[in-house]
Amino acid sequence: MxxxxxxxxxxxxGVVLGVVTITFILSRVLPSSPAELMLGxxxxxxxxxxxxxxxxLDQPLPVQYINYVSDLSQGEFGRSLRTGQPVxxxxxxxxxATFELTTLAIVLVVLVGIPLGVLSxxxxxxxxxxxxxxxxxxxxxxPSFILAMALQLIFYGALGWLPLQGRVAPIVSLDSPILPIxxxxxxxxxxxxxxxxxxxxLAHIALPLxxxxxxxxxxxxxxxxxxxxxxxxxxxIRTAFAYGVPKSSIYYRxxxxxxxxxxxxxxxxxxxNLLGGAVIVEFIFDWPGLGAFVVFSIIANDYPASLGATLxxxxxxxxxxLIVDLLYFVVDPxxxxx
Amino acid sequence: MSDPVLEIxxxxxxxxxxxxxxxxxxxxxxxxDAGDVLGLVGESGCGKSMTALACLGMVPAPGSVSGGIKxxxxxxxxxxxxxxxxxxxxxxxxxxxxxxxxxxxxFSVGRQMTEIIRLHRxxxxxxxxxxxxxxxxxxxxxxxxxxxxxxxxxxSGGQIQRVMIALALACRPxxxxxxxxxxxxxVTVQAQIISLLRELADKTGLTILFITHDLGVVSQxxxxxxxxxxxxxxETGSVEDVIDNPRHPYAAKLMNTVPxxxxxxxxxDSIPGQVPDPAFPPPGCAFHDRCALAIELCSQxxxxxxxxxxxxxxxxxxxxxxxxxAKVTS
Numbered sequence: 001m002x003x004x005x006x007x008x009x010x011x012x013x014g015v016v017l018g019v020v021t022i023t024f025i026l027s028r029v030l031p032s033s034p035a036e037l038m039l040g041x042x043x044x045x046x047x048x049x050x051x052x053x054x055x056x057l058d059q060p061l062p063v064q065y066i067n068y069v070s071d072l073s074q075g076e077f078g079r080s081l082r083t084g085q086p087v088x089x090x091x092x093x094x095x096x097a098t099f100e101l102t103t104l105a106i107v108l109v110v111l112v113g114i115p116l117g118v119l120s121x122x123x124x125x126x127x128x129x130x131x132x133x134x135x136x137x138x139x140x141x142x143p144s145f146i147l148a149m150a151l152q153l154i155f156y157g158a159l160g161w162l163p164l165q166g167r168v169a170p171i172v173s174l175d176s177p178i179l180p181i182x183x184x185x186x187x188x189x190x191x192x193x194x195x196x197x198x199x200x201x202l203a204h205i206a207l208p209l210x211x212x213x214x215x216x217x218x219x220x221x222x223x224x225x226x227x228x229x230x231x232x233x234x235x236x237i238r239t240a241f242a243y244g245v246p247k248s249s250i251y252y253r254x255x256x257x258x259x260x261x262x263x264x265x266x267x268x269x270x271x272x273n274l275l276g277g278a279v280i281v282e283f284i285f286d287w288p289g290l291g292a293f294v295v296f297s298i299i300a301n302d303y304p305a306s307l308g309a310t311l312x313x314x315x316x317x318x319x320x321x322l323i324v325d326l327l328y329f330v331v332d333p334x335x336x337x338x
Numbered sequence: 339m340s341d342p343v344l345e346i347x348x349x350x351x352x353x354x355x356x357x358x359x360x361x362x363x364x365x366x367x368x369x370x371d372a373g374d375v376l377g378l379v380g381e382s383g384c385g386k387s388m389t390a391l392a393c394l395g396m397v398p399a400p401g402s403v404s405g406g407i408k409x410x411x412x413x414x415x416x417x418x419x420x421x422x423x424x425x426x427x428x429x430x431x432x433x434x435x436x437x438x439x440x441x442x443x444x445f446s447v448g449r450q451m452t453e454i455i456r457l458h459r460x461x462x463x464x465x466x467x468x469x470x471x472x473x474x475x476x477x478x479x480x481x482x483x484x485x486x487x488x489x490x491x492x493x494s495g496g497q498i499q500r501v502m503i504a505l506a507l508a509c510r511p512x513x514x515x516x517x518x519x520x521x522x523x524x525v526t527v528q529a530q531i532i533s534l535l536r537e538l539a540d541k542t543g544l545t546i547l548f549i550t551h552d553l554g555v556v557s558q559x560x561x562x563x564x565x566x567x568x569x570x571x572x573e574t575g576s577v578e579d580v581i582d583n584p585r586h587p588y589a590a591k592l593m594n595t596v597p598x599x600x601x602x603x604x605x606x607d608s609i610p611g612q613v614p615d616p617a618f619p620p621p622g623c624a625f626h627d628r629c630a631l632a633i634e635l636c637s638q639x640x641x642x643x644x645x646x647x648x649x650x651x652x653x654x655x656x657x658x659x660x661x662x663x664a665k666v667t668s
Contacts (some may be wrong), residue, residue, distance in 0.1 A: 209660070235434060235439040236439060236443070238396070239442075241396060242396060243509065244422070244424075244425075244457055245425035245454065245457065246452075257444040258442070258443075258444055331444070333443070333491075334443060
């Protein structure tokens with residue numbers, strides 16, 4: 001198993017290097033002048049040339065690439081061209097927001113989607129199964145931005161129950177500010193007993209969270225259902241029935257454990273989709289996360305920022321999938337005992 | 339005489355279809371007394387396994403069951419899954435054809451055994467573990483402690499079949515249903531499992547419904563035989579009666595011989611023709627178009643079960659005519 005982990009880690013480094021290379025190339029072929037952006041205003045040709053020399057942009061591309069990679073390997077992500085702040089601190093400020101939103105979404109999707117999938121499998125072709133199927137098709141077919149705006153129209157526009165966008169209301173951050181401990185506002189507010197802050201943070205996260213959950217719930221439910229239908233045909237399930245094992249134990253213990261392995265893969269990949277999907281959702285809900293940050297950075301051609309954020313997203317995705325692969329060993333004794 | 343451990347009367351199992359429904363089992367009557375080892379013999383698809391599943395109330399949906407099945411006096415037909423908890427394992431325990439797939443690969447053998455033992459013996463984990471150890475010892479499992487700590491994939495097919503038998507015995511059932519328990523095993527392992535079942539039947543008076551297509555196994559293990567063809571039982575009797583002196587032409591052919599009146603017997607390797615499609619059963623006797631002895635009546639009327647001598651029962655219009663013919667070979 002140690003050998004497997006080492007193999008996977010080496011592979012991960014390779015993938016990260018690939019991501020770095022591709023994002024680097026993409027950022028350099030875009031027709032714009034980062035130096036001009038950094039200087040702001042209306043710089044002269046001489047000023048631009050001087051800034052480019054300072055930033056190393058006058059060097060040939062391969063040299064720029066090597067410089068960039070060697071900076072990265074020392075943990076040096078550069079400075080954002082827009083804000084002048086170190087990319088690392090900009091990114092880690094926003095990482096918490098994205099992490100809070102996506103992790104909460106995946107937890108909800110798993111907690112709701114898997115039992116719903118099991119129920120659909122057990123009551124095949126029942127009303128519940130058919131409704132779940134219809135929602136699944138809908139959930140996959142609706143683009144995230146439409147769904148997000150529809151929810152805004154309903155819950156903010158028509159009902160006025162929830163805030164339109166943002167992560168916390170300005171008045172709350174003045175009156176009872178949430179002290180950053182983990183950067184996850186809900187947890188920070190709870191830790192400090194800041195109930196006003198908690199309520200406000202919850203109201204703000206509700207709509208983006210709902211959007212992501214609706215988008216993903218359908219997939220997870222249907223996949224759980226189909227895996228479960230297959231597992232229930234297995235002979236060891238028949239054995240359990242033949243010995244009078246209660247149905248709930250058969251479904252939620254014996255059968256669910258067998259569906260867990262393929263489900264882990266799906267959840268890992270879904271988390272990846274979530275990070276990508278969150279870009280649009282964060283943008284629409286003005287959620288101060290990495291996704292929105294990447295969008296703004298790309299639009300502004302703030303290449304150190306977009307490169308840094310992309311690397312972080314790739315890193316999270318790879319880590320989640322590594323964890324998923326290691327969980328296989330926990331779940332499947334056939335892997336563990338070889 | 340004591341009540342039978344298993345009493346099946348007029349059992350029918352039907353599966354609805356889009357166009358027409360398919361009847362898999364037709365008016366099955368069967369009785370197993372305490373201490374009997376009954377071999378249920380027939381070709382694959384004739385309904386043997388369905389009969390076994392029906393005894394536990396486990397006919398898969400959307401199959402419908404009618405008739406009566408009493409296991410140790412308890413009527414199984416028409417009961418809910420919750421009610422059948424009193425039968426499954428406790429009154430009748432089953433072992434299966436494919437031991438490697440009979441246990442959940444994600445839980446250790448010990449955990450699966452103790453879970454089921456606790457359901458039926460109402461004891462705590464430690465006691466259940468002791469019971470599992472005892473039963474594994476009684477089925478001659480070498481190193482029971484070791485086996486209990488393992489996952490199914492770490493044991494061989496023969497070992498798991500021993501585990502399954504131990505598991506069945508641990509529930510203290512009145513009836514052991516063995517659905518082709520040796521078919522998936524190597525020949526040498528097969529012989530071990532058969533002699534184990536024989537030993538258990540002799541020592542503890544275990545009542546067994548043994549499903550197989552292997553007549554050799556039947557003669558080693560069973561004292562009674564029921565021969566099944568196309569969803570019906572065509573002949574029932576003691577092993578001696580049925581194997582040495584079959585009265586139904588199908589049973590006789592199964593014994594690899596063909597009876598012809600007055601001309602003795604000649605050996606045949608196979609039975610001509612095919613098993614009828616259960617969705618389109620032929621009129622009359624289901625075997626008539628493969629039967630060398632068929633007369634016109636055979637294609638018109640379904641033969642009733644007739645008692646030949648003692649407990650030897652045959653469902654064939656011509657059973658009386660082939661009375662002595664089969665004896666010639668034995």
